[in-house]
Amino acid sequence: MNKAAILVAGGKGTRMGTARSKQFLEIGGLPVLMHTIKAFLQAEPKLDLILVLPQDQFLLWEELCQEFRFDLSHRIVAGGASRFQSVKNGLNAVNFDRGVVAIHDGVRPFVSKKVIQESFRIAEAQGSAIPVISLKDSIRKVSSDGGSEFQDRQVFRLVQTPQTFQLEKIKQAFLTPESDQFTDDATVYEAMGWQVTLFEGNPENIKITTPEDLEYGDFLFYRQQKDSED
Ligand SMILES: Nc1ccn([C@@H]2O[C@H](COP(=O)(O)OP(=O)(O)OP(=O)(O)O)[C@@H](O)[C@H]2O)c(=O)n1
Numbered sequence: 012m013n014k015a016a017i018l019v020a021g022g023k024g025t026r027m028g029t030a031r032s033k034q035f036l037e038i039g040g041l042p043v044l045m046h047t048i049k050a051f052l053q054a055e056p057k058l059d060l061i062l063v064l065p066q067d068q069f070l071l072w073e074e075l076c077q078e079f080r081f082d083l084s085h086r087i088v089a090g091g092a093s094r095f096q097s098v099k100n101g102l103n104a105v106n107f108d109r110g111v112v113a114i115h116d117g118v119r120p121f122v123s124k125k126v127i128q129e130s131f132r133i134a135e136a137q138g139s140a141i142p143v144i145s146l147k148d149s150i151r152k153v154s155s156d157g158g159s160e161f162q163d164r165q166v167f168r169l170v171q172t173p174q175t176f177q178l179e180k181i182k183q184a185f186l187t188p189e190s191d192q193f194t195d196d197a198t199v200y201e202a203m204g205w206q207v208t209l210f211e212g213n214p215e216n217i218k219i220t221t222p223e224d225l226e227y228g229d230f231l232f233y234r235q236q237k238d239s240e241d
């Protein structure tokens with residue numbers, strides 16, 4: 012079965028508030044994106060790996076690859092104005108017609124090997140594979156009049172990436188016009204009337220979004236290093 016991964020990293024990282032976009036910042040001495048690429052190629056060494064970057068950051072990425080002597084195989088594609096457009100550009104760059112494709116936020120470097128491998132296995136059999144985790148906090152639905160209402164957290168899940176799909180189906184889904192309701196790839200797939208298949212994600216697979224995520228990322232990195240030495 013042909014397998015590809017699209018790592019979307021075409022965003023600006025405004026919530027991080029740093030001059031350099033968050034996907035290029037370092038965790039444990041290595042840029043975030045290099046951790047993510049390593050995770051995918053360790054889990055699936057034969058992957059066609061497509062990295063989606065802002066066009067004006069191609070040169071920076073080339074310089075970083077030289078600086079960090081990073082030579083893992085990947086192709087680069089220009090991002091779009093939104094995550095949806097960046098994914099679409101990535102899908103158009105996949106160079107086979109039949110197979111499975113994982114779509115992953117480049118800024119989720121702590122995705123586990125098990126989740127990556129499971130996502131391909133489940134998507135191949137079921138059409139899609141969406142990693143989710145249970146909630147640990149209580150949740151409330153708030154209303155515009157200042158009120159709020161208890162919600163049963165057992166019936167909710169937090170949604171992560173990689174979101175993995177049979178290529179033909181997700182390419183067809185992405186022909187639909189972009190909508191504000193498309194907060195991820197599962198919602199685009201679902202708009203076709205197809206049900207998504209959920210599976211258990213890994214809680215460390217956080218999306219690096221704000222400065223405290225970088226500090227937690229450092230902690231996770233050093234804990235991983237220590238675990239592998241023990
Ligand atoms: N035009 C865009 C916007 C987002 N992304 C990617 O989608 C993922 C999830 O988006 P988010 O965390 O929101 O990243 P940013 O858009 O960069 O962050 P912010 O919203 O804080 O600006 C990131 O890997 C980001 O680079 C992308 O490829 N192209």
Ligand SMILES: C[C@](O)(CO)[C@H](O)COP(=O)(O)O
Pocket residue numbers: 094116170171172194195196218
């Ligand atoms: C795709 C995603 O990471 C799934 O949780 C999330 O929806 C991205 O949201 P963002 O607002 O684009 O960061």
